[in-house]
Amino acid sequence: MPAPPIWRGHLIGELMTTARSSANSGLQRFDAIPEQALAWHRAGQGAALATVVETWGSAPRRTGSQLVVAGDGRIEGSVSGGCVEGAVILAAQDAIADGGHQILEFGVSDEDAFAVGLACGGTIRILVEPVGGSLSETTLADLVAARAERRAVSYVVDLDTGAGRLDAEGHTDRKRMDRSGVEEDGKTFVAVHNPPLRLIAVGAVHITQALVPMARIAGYDPVIIDPRGAFASPERFPDEVLIDDWPDEAIAAIGLDARCAVVLLTHDPKIDDPALETALRSQCFYIGALGSSRTHAKRITRMQDAGFDAPTLARIHGPIGLDIGAAGPAEIAVSIIAEMTAVLRGRQA
Structure with a gap:
């Protein structure tokens, strides 16, 4: 170095x-997941963002943690510390192909979760968004620009429809606490992106x-x-x-x-x-x-x-x-x- x-x-x-x-x-040192997703998408390799939207019990990664998956299977980041990444990669590649978002849930009662190693007593719910599909390139580029300029923003997404937008003014309590999460309506997820x-x-x-x-x-x-x-x-x-x-x-x-x-x-x-x-x-x-x-x-x-x-x-x-x-x-x-x-x-x- x-x-x-x-x-x-x-x-x-x-x-x-x-x-x-x-x-x-x-x-770059701690968290460049949105930046990597945009770079892979613009390079024509395809990319999908996977984000932890809810956790219960002893899930190993906090809400808001992200993984980016390229069309060829390369990854950066983590949504479970290794427990369910394999299944998420497959779902992400499907999402890249069809353009639609997916909601994945893994828990101790889910046989698929045990198959990929989630035996830690926790449950996690993961949103998968293909760049250029349910997650527009413009929205992702605006998010990356805000992060580069050290502007705090929230990414707000409807988990039912997959429609997402940036919010620069709201969610002040969430921003102060660095706390991403699902709102009281049960379907709106707010991802906090602080500088x-x-x-x-x-x-x-x-x-x-x-x-x-x-x-x-x-x-x-x-x-x-x-x-x-x-x-x-x-x-x-x-x-x-x-x-x-x-x-x-x-x-x-x-x-x-x-x-x-x-x-x-x-x-x-x-x-x-x-x-x-x-x-x-x-x-x-x-x-x-x-x-x-x-x-x-x-x-x-x-x-x-x-x-x-x-x-x-x-x-x-x-x-x-x-x-x-x-x-x-x-x-x-x-x-x-x-x-x-x-x-x-x-x-x-």
Whole structure:
């Protein structure tokens, strides 16, 4: 794998373009199923999207999980962790041939499910949509464009007719919770497509070395910012996106939105404070700052002097992380990830 880029302060124009590409790389790393479906369809290979629309019991994949199947049988993604993929692939190829959607259901009482290995005590219901058939190429292309532009959208489909559409404004609770599912009418399925989560870590320190891999596992696309080249080095952070620049300029170039978490870890006000001011003016869902209660009190005073009011300053989580008695970089990183998750999901941290 080639070494990741390190961006320098004098290359801000390049940074803005490359950082946006980096944001999309998180989507590629974690979930590029709609993009792959569109690519295979446009290449003339045929494609169908399979989506988990309902689960009961101990089904291995959550609602909204997707698998894309090409006309030649190639697949990307998963709807069951391997239990029923074989049957879904066959159904998808039939759907590609006839253009109609299908609803598949597998469960412990279904002999077909046992034949393909679903013996885990769960039941899953799967929607199969052929691209260019029940799922129009235009709708899929619009979805892919929204994802590339980090715009949250819902894909709403009538399970009876197979007719689907995009909704950019509604289903705010579902979007906040990343919760796809069937509506109360029993026939309308809403698939939530949020932008990939992004972690902006200011300070390439020991805690960051533990935090970034954990964040990646949790579904975040991490970016590490530190103007100190000795800290932000590929040797210390192999295969990670590193920005060697002042954080406020780097963050302004990347852009912050409601799917971003910003953590300040340098203990150095001249590095952390400009980044903090930028974060406080944004819609990022989480802001955390390392330091003791005394350090945080001084930070609050500096931010008050900078003109921020009490409700805005209440957004800062400091000392950072849940109070789990953390006693080292790895445990502190666990506490930070836990607090970020609680805030993202609207729970009391």
